[in-house]
Amino acid sequence: xxSDVTSNPLVSDAALEVRGLRLxxxxxxxxxxxxxxxxxxxxxxxxxxxxxxxxxxxxGLAGLLRPLGGSIWLEGRDLTALPxxxxxxEGVGYVPQEANIFRNLGVAENLRLxxxxxxxxxxxARERDEIxxxxxxxxxxxxxxxxxxxxxxxxxxxxxxxxxxxxxILLLDEPSAGLSxxxxxxxxxxxxxVCDRGVSxxxxxxxxxxxxxxxxxxxxxxAGRVRLQSAADRLxxxxxxxxxxxxxxx
Amino acid sequence: MIAxxxxxxxxxxxxxxxxAVALTLTYSILKFPNFAVGGMITLGAYIAWxxxxxxxxxxxxxxxxxxxxxxxxxxxxxxxxxxxxxxxxAITLLVAAMGLSLILENICxxxxxxxxxxxxxxxxxxxxxxGLRIHPEQVTTAVVTVxxxxxxxxxxxxxxxxxxxxxxxxxxxxxAVRGIDRDRVTRRTWVLAAALVALSGVLIxxxxxxxxxxxxxxxxxxxxxxxxxxxxxxxxxxxxxxxIGVAQELSVLVxxxxxxxxxxxxxxxxxxxARPRGxxxxxxxxx
Numbered sequence: 056x057x058s059d060v061t062s063n064p065l066v067s068d069a070a071l072e073v074r075g076l077r078l079x080x081x082x083x084x085x086x087x088x089x090x091x092x093x094x095x096x097x098x099x100x101x102x103x104x105x106x107x108x109x110x111x112x113x114x115g116l117a118g119l120l121r122p123l124g125g126s127i128w129l130e131g132r133d134l135t136a137l138p139x140x141x142x143x144x145e146g147v148g149y150v151p152q153e154a155n156i157f158r159n160l161g162v163a164e165n166l167r168l169x170x171x172x173x174x175x176x177x178x179x180a181r182e183r184d185e186i187x188x189x190x191x192x193x194x195x196x197x198x199x200x201x202x203x204x205x206x207x208x209x210x211x212x213x214x215x216x217x218x219x220x221x222x223x224i225l226l227l228d229e230p231s232a233g234l235s236x237x238x239x240x241x242x243x244x245x246x247x248x249v250c251d252r253g254v255s256x257x258x259x260x261x262x263x264x265x266x267x268x269x270x271x272x273x274x275x276x277x278a279g280r281v282r283l284q285s286a287a288d289r290l291x292x293x294x295x296x297x298x299x300x301x302x303x304x305x
Numbered sequence: 306m307i308a309x310x311x312x313x314x315x316x317x318x319x320x321x322x323x324x325a326v327a328l329t330l331t332y333s334i335l336k337f338p339n340f341a342v343g344g345m346i347t348l349g350a351y352i353a354w355x356x357x358x359x360x361x362x363x364x365x366x367x368x369x370x371x372x373x374x375x376x377x378x379x380x381x382x383x384x385x386x387x388x389x390x391x392x393x394x395a396i397t398l399l400v401a402a403m404g405l406s407l408i409l410e411n412i413c414x415x416x417x418x419x420x421x422x423x424x425x426x427x428x429x430x431x432x433x434x435x436g437l438r439i440h441p442e443q444v445t446t447a448v449v450t451v452x453x454x455x456x457x458x459x460x461x462x463x464x465x466x467x468x469x470x471x472x473x474x475x476x477x478x479x480x481a482v483r484g485i486d487r488d489r490v491t492r493r494t495w496v497l498a499a500a501l502v503a504l505s506g507v508l509i510x511x512x513x514x515x516x517x518x519x520x521x522x523x524x525x526x527x528x529x530x531x532x533x534x535x536x537x538x539x540x541x542x543x544x545x546x547x548x549i550g551v552a553q554e555l556s557v558l559v560x561x562x563x564x565x566x567x568x569x570x571x572x573x574x575x576x577x578x579a580r581p582r583g584x585x586x587x588x589x590x591x592x
Contacts (some may be wrong), residue, residue: 154476
């Protein structure tokens with residue numbers, strides 16, 4: 056852990072805690088002071104309509120946007136001022152929605168780069184084997200340029216790379232985007248498996264029907280503000296909540 | 306005669322290749338066309354001349370010191386010129402690079418005057434091989450360029466720095482979340498680019514006189530080669546440079562030698578119209 060990262064006892068069992076976070080581009084504020092606590096060892100899914108600020112929020116959590124205000128805490132450490140390049144060493148794993156692999160580099164090179172520049176977070180050989188066992192397709196495609204993988208394989212490669220750095224929290228930006236229904240189901244199953252192995256997950260997802268069954272906690276984001284933070288099973292069974300926040304079709 | 310022109314063109318292309326690869330490297334990482342490459346060629350040649358003639362060091366040693374000196378200058382330029390402007394967009398950086406080129410050129414003019422200079426090397430007679438005249442400097446140029454390209458290939462393909470450079474060139478945001486420090490990669494890219502351009506300046510200085518305007522003569526061929534090969538592709542830059550070099554030499558069969566530069570302009574225009582990503586460039590995905 057870096058010496059300039061301040062510590063603060065958590066007020067809950069949150070792995071990642073966001074307090075009054077404001078994010079935007081230039082003078083335009085997109086995320087307007089959100090408070091989110093992503094529980095340790097759980098899948099927390101952020102849902103919301105297009106333009107609600109979900110992608111801006113996750114980019115901000117990954118460190119790719121400088122916050123306009125508020126704070127971000129991981130396992131009690133203040134990450135707010137850290138850029139993306141240093142957050143990964145603190146335990147933040149991030150899988151972007153698109154462009155989530157180095158497409159001109161080989162699969163093996165992508166996997167190597169997952170930890171090569173992250174001091175202190177290299178996986179042991181056993182951990183590496185366990186992670187790669189989750190994605191058996193990748194093993195036989197080491198020399199292939201990653202850009203030639205299918206959409207599903209790219210998603211798997213991106214997740215494998217993020218996991219190899221042994222993150223405390225894994226941020227997933229719409230892992231189901233662009234995938235066939237069968238691959239969406241497989242991806243969500245993998246998300247659940249990864250979480251069950253002890254990695255806390257904060258996921259953004261448009262495909263609510265696919266994401267809710269594997270989620271423990273749901274945050275509804277509307278116009279840059281948190282409208283609801285609830286247990287996922289409550290949202291699934293409470294018809295009123297479901298209709299209010301997700302619509303009948305969801 | 307055509308074979309001689311092709312040979313001369315390949316050697317010219319090799320000199321151009323060093324600058325074109327440097328240009329494409331910095332473009333890959335920094336996403337702007339470094340117009341200062343002309344001023345860098347001039348300064349590299351003058352540093353080598355300073356070490357070679359007034360200080361009396363042999364030319365190979367002078368070339369190494371020129372590479373080190375130019376790298377130091379470009380690191381300073383990155384820190385005080387390019388880095389503060391990095392978020393202002395490619396056009397701002399392009400204009401800054403043009404300004405830097407003028408500054409470098411005029412520093413050389415102020416320090417060494419407008420008089421043409423030459424390296425302290427003994428002139429040797431050309432060899433005759435199968436009817437071709439091959440100058441020893443041409444062999445030196447070929448050996449130095451091939452060695453430099455092989456070294457660069459090894460760096461890019463088989464070292465930690467090379468992987469980091471290719472990762473930043475491919476996807477800067479993803480590189481950041483993989484822990485790759487873009488500023489550090491940028492600095493090292495400037496060092497590599499400066500070394501290549503300094504070598505180019507020395508090889509040009511061996512072929513012709515050193516003067517403050519020598520870099521300008523190579524800007525168009527260097528840009529044409531990088532664009533023809535595909536900006537961002539080092540292999541493409543080498544291929545583009547060889548094609549431009551040969552085309553320039555062959556053009557004297559139909560146009561006045563003084564108008565050879567037009568070949569570079571025509572190449573740029575044709576590539577931009579017919580195949581904007583160049584011969585080996587990767588199609589850019591707009592997000």
